[in-house]
Amino acid sequence: MKNGEFLTLGIESSCDETAASVTGNGRHVLSNVISSQIAIHTQYGGVVPEIASRHHLDNINTVIAQALDEACVRLEDIDLIGVTHGPGLIGALLIGVAAAKALAFARDIPIVGVHHLQGHISANYIAAPELEPPFTAVVVSGGNTDIIDVRNYNDLKLLGVTRDDAAGEAMDKVARVLGLGYPGGPKIDALAKQGNPHAVEFKRVLLEKGSYDFSFSGLKTGVLNYVNSQKQRGEEINTADIAASFQMAVMEVIVMKAVSAAKKFGRKKLALAGGVAANSLLRGMMEEACAKNSIQLYRPQPVLCTDNAAMISCAAYYMYKDGITDDMTLDACPVLDF
Amino acid sequence: MKILAIGTTGALASVAVQDTDKEQKIYYESSNDEMNHLQSLFPMISRVLEAAGVSKADIDLVAVSKGPGSFTGIRIGIAAARTLAQALSLPMAAVPTLESFVYADEESTGSGQTAGGAVRIVCPLLDARRSQVYAAAYLVGAAGDASPGYREVVKGGAYSIKDFMALAIAAAGDEGASVLRMYGDGAAAYISEITAAAAEAGLVLERAIGESAYQNAKNVLRMALVMAEQGRTLSWEEVGPDYMRKSEAERKLAAGQLGKKTGRKKNLKKEQPSAELLRALAEDDGVVSCRAASAKDIDALAALDAKCFTHAWSVAAFKGELDGTKKTRYIAAENSRGEIIGFAGAAYVLDEGEINRVAVHPLFRGRGIAGRMLDELIADAEGSGVAELMLEVREANRSAIALYKDKGFRVEGKRDGYYAETGENALLMRRSSR
Numbered sequence: 001m002k003n004g005e006f007l008t009l010g011i012e013s014s015c016d017e018t019a020a021s022v023t024g025n026g027r028h029v030l031s032n033v034i035s036s037q038i039a040i041h042t043q044y045g046g047v048v049p050e051i052a053s054r055h056h057l058d059n060i061n062t063v064i065a066q067a068l069d070e071a072c073v074r075l076e077d078i079d080l081i082g083v084t085h086g087p088g089l090i091g092a093l094l095i096g097v098a099a100a101k102a103l104a105f106a107r108d109i110p111i112v113g114v115h116h117l118q119g120h121i122s123a124n125y126i127a128a129p130e131l132e133p134p135f136t137a138v139v140v141s142g143g144n145t146d147i148i149d150v151r152n153y154n155d156l157k158l159l160g161v162t163r164d165d166a167a168g169e170a171m172d173k174v175a176r177v178l179g180l181g182y183p184g185g186p187k188i189d190a191l192a193k194q195g196n197p198h199a200v201e202f203k204r205v206l207l208e209k210g211s212y213d214f215s216f217s218g219l220k221t222g223v224l225n226y227v228n229s230q231k232q233r234g235e236e237i238n239t240a241d242i243a244a245s246f247q248m249a250v251m252e253v254i255v256m257k258a259v260s261a262a263k264k265f266g267r268k269k270l271a272l273a274g275g276v277a278a279n280s281l282l283r284g285m286m287e288e289a290c291a292k293n294s295i296q297l298y299r300p301q302p303v304l305c306t307d308n309a310a311m312i313s314c315a316a317y318y319m320y321k322d323g324i325t326d327d328m329t330l331d332a333c334p335v336l337d338f
Numbered sequence: 339m340k341i342l343a344i345g346t347t348g349a350l351a352s353v354a355v356q357d358t359d360k361e362q363k364i365y366y367e368s369s370n371d372e373m374n375h376l377q378s379l380f381p382m383i384s385r386v387l388e389a390a391g392v393s394k395a396d397i398d399l400v401a402v403s404k405g406p407g408s409f410t411g412i413r414i415g416i417a418a419a420r421t422l423a424q425a426l427s428l429p430m431a432a433v434p435t436l437e438s439f440v441y442a443d444e445e446s447t448g449s450g451q452t453a454g455g456a457v458r459i460v461c462p463l464l465d466a467r468r469s470q471v472y473a474a475a476y477l478v479g480a481a482g483d484a485s486p487g488y489r490e491v492v493k494g495g496a497y498s499i500k501d502f503m504a505l506a507i508a509a510a511g512d513e514g515a516s517v518l519r520m521y522g523d524g525a526a527a528y529i530s531e532i533t534a535a536a537a538e539a540g541l542v543l544e545r546a547i548g549e550s551a552y553q554n555a556k557n558v559l560r561m562a563l564v565m566a567e568q569g570r571t572l573s574w575e576e577v578g579p580d581y582m583r584k585s586e587a588e589r590k591l592a593a594g595q596l597g598k599k600t601g602r603k604k605n606l607k608k609e610q611p612s613a614e615l616l617r618a619l620a621e622d623d624g625v626v627s628c629r630a631a632s633a634k635d636i637d638a639l640a641a642l643d644a645k646c647f648t649h650a651w652s653v654a655a656f657k658g659e660l661d662g663t664k665k666t667r668y669i670a671a672e673n674s675r676g677e678i679i680g681f682a683g684a685a686y687v688l689d690e691g692e693i694n695r696v697a698v699h700p701l702f703r704g705r706g707i708a709g710r711m712l713d714e715l716i717a718d719a720e721g722s723g724v725a726e727l728m729l730e731v732r733e734a735n736r737s738a739i740a741l742y743k744d745k746g747f748r749v750e751g752k753r754d755g756y757y758a759e760t761g762e763n764a765l766l767m768r769r770s771s772r
Contacts, residue, residue: 328384
């Protein structure tokens with residue numbers, strides 16, 4: 001406790017960001033330290049698990065020390081440790097979990113393992129202090145394209161997932177096909193702004209009627225085939241048009257399914273989360289669709305959309321308030337159900 | 339001094355605690371399951387501290403085995419120990435895993451002296467797979483050696499088992515030692531090569547047995563005490579892992595400088611089919627079925643391997659793959675007569691797998707047998723939570739490369755001059771089911 005606030009130290013290391021953050025009463029961010037490995041993985045064209053794990057180990061303790069310093073608190077002031085324990089890269093996750101357990105053990109601090117997705121959704125509580133469940137959440141990132149009905153802080157129902165590639169993953173792959181490099185999402189987003197989103201009408205895969213699931217691998221193959229056939233015909237490829245058309249096809253499906261889920265469950269609020277939530281087209285289209293359907297849209301600022309520990313800290317706080325804690329047998333889980 | 343030592347670089351995690359002011363006894367616990375280090379470590383620390391009557395607030399020094407060993411294990415140990423030191427503001431001892439084995443010696447034979455007082459070379463060998471070991475050699479028991487009574491005679495590093503044995507034997511000659519004493523899972527994995535080399539050199543070969551043959555927090559604790567006496571303690575900021583090997587991807591980036599590495603060979607041996615095989619072929623009905631291979635197939639696999647590759651794996655090598663000590667999966671393809679005509683095998687480490695060998699009898703190639711075995715292997719890997727599969731293939735082996743691509747592998751990079759005997763390049767390929 002400090003200044004009457006309950007202090008949670010959050011730790012996140014599920015993919016390529018080593019992060020630690022201190023929040024007061026869950027939503028008040030006192031520090032949010034993120035050590036990104038993007039520059040390192042760029043030279044390999046994607047995240048290399050072994051290298052990611054090595055860098056997490058190199059950085060974890062200084063990131064924790066910095067998060068405490070920037071929040072002007074000491075470890076003995078911390079009331080709760082929250083840590084991402086899955087899903088993610090196992091070698092990466094276990095660095096954060098081992099460090100979190102050591103802190104909790106050394107100082108007899110309660111610990112709680114947080115689902116990465118619940119963390120992403122919780123970024124909205126930080127961004128919008130007035131937001132309370134229930135609402136519909138859409139998590140779009142390199143590893144996820146999920147629609148979730150958030151009934152209460154710790155009562156979340158997964159309505160739909162991707163059956164193959166996540167939206168961010170498909171974007172990374174298409175970026176590679178177009179020679180844009182890694183990470184693909186922001187590059188596609190930037191290039192798409194100069195292109196015509198209706199230049200090529202790539203097929204939208206909606207799956208069965210009423211399903212909130214996604215499938216993007218066909219779309220990815222569609223782009224690949226289109227590029228190859230253009231090349232074979234010797235026609236010039238307009239990468240901006242392809243990026244714009246592809247992105248439009250991805251976002252249209254996400255927006256349509258998200259809004260229909262909100263309507264079906266009678267939710268008046270819709271919250272975006274995950275790295276791709278920073279995508280300008282998705283934000284714009286979602287805003288339009290929500291306005292049309294009288295749904296209030298919540299979008300965290302970009303720094304809270306990417307992997308960070310403030311969101312983990314916030315989620316841990318609300319779990320702890322509901323009496324959820326873990327013990328020293330807490331494990332890292334590469335696959336973790338919601 | 340109250341010291342907490344953590345060892346997680348081997349198959350089992352262990353914790354040791356000693357209060358040197360109070361008693362000589364080292365309190366100790368080892369996990370009983372392989373590869374659950376993250377789950378078992380802290381409950382173990384808690385129990386061992388309690389047994390030793392040491393409260394965590396009273397600990398004076400945190401010691402950790404810093405590698406080499408399992409990459410994942412090294413990281414769990416360092417992350418846990420370093421964060422404990424950070425949280426409790428304690429100094430640390432970063433103990434080299436290989437050198438800590440010298441401190442096992444006193445336990446297995448008494449006070450650092452071989453029975454009979456012979457000067458000995460202590461060799462800790464940790465299996466790095468594919469005939470590679472992380473190893474070092476220490477001269478123990480030589481007259482006139484100042485404290486701590488031993489010195490390194492083969493520098494710790496990653497070696498092929500063959501190179502390491504040559505260096506250890508040369509060191510024994512230089513130092514007049516007559517005994518080689520082997521520790522670690524590398525000694526178990528390559529025992530036939532080791533035995534042959536020692537016999538040829540006329541050296542007495544001893545093999546540590548039981549718990550002290552493997553990585554062990556008691557040895558970490560003993561060495562940490564010596565390091566503390568010598569003032570070799572560190573702050574948590576100064577402690578890091580010693581993997582002794584770059585990651586696969588880093589090596590790939592630097593592949594140009596890696597000419598002399600030896601590894602798997604996939605050269606087709608040109609051989610006339612035997613009369614027996616021609617007959618088998620004539621009677622072949624084209625029916626091929628795939629099944630999991632097990633230890634009872636070892637001889638058949640080794641025989642087939644010798645038909646497929648110039649540098650065949652030994653029976654001992656197949657034993658090492660199939661005796662259950664490693665997490666491996668081998669698929670065998672059989673004809674309707676029950677003869678094994680192909681196999682494909684992979685080793686899994688957590689969520690990553692490496693396809694070590696794909697072999698199809700020369701007379702049965704071109705029938706899609708390799709593809710079927712790969713499908714089985716991929717399905718098994720995915721079912722076991724192994725999301726990433728890697729392999730290496732000769733750059734010139736176009737049909738194999740095409741097959742792997744068809745099965746979803748992507749070329750990830752190249753290792754120049756990887757195949758030592760021909761100087762051919764290897765392509766690294768990876769398949770991700772994420």
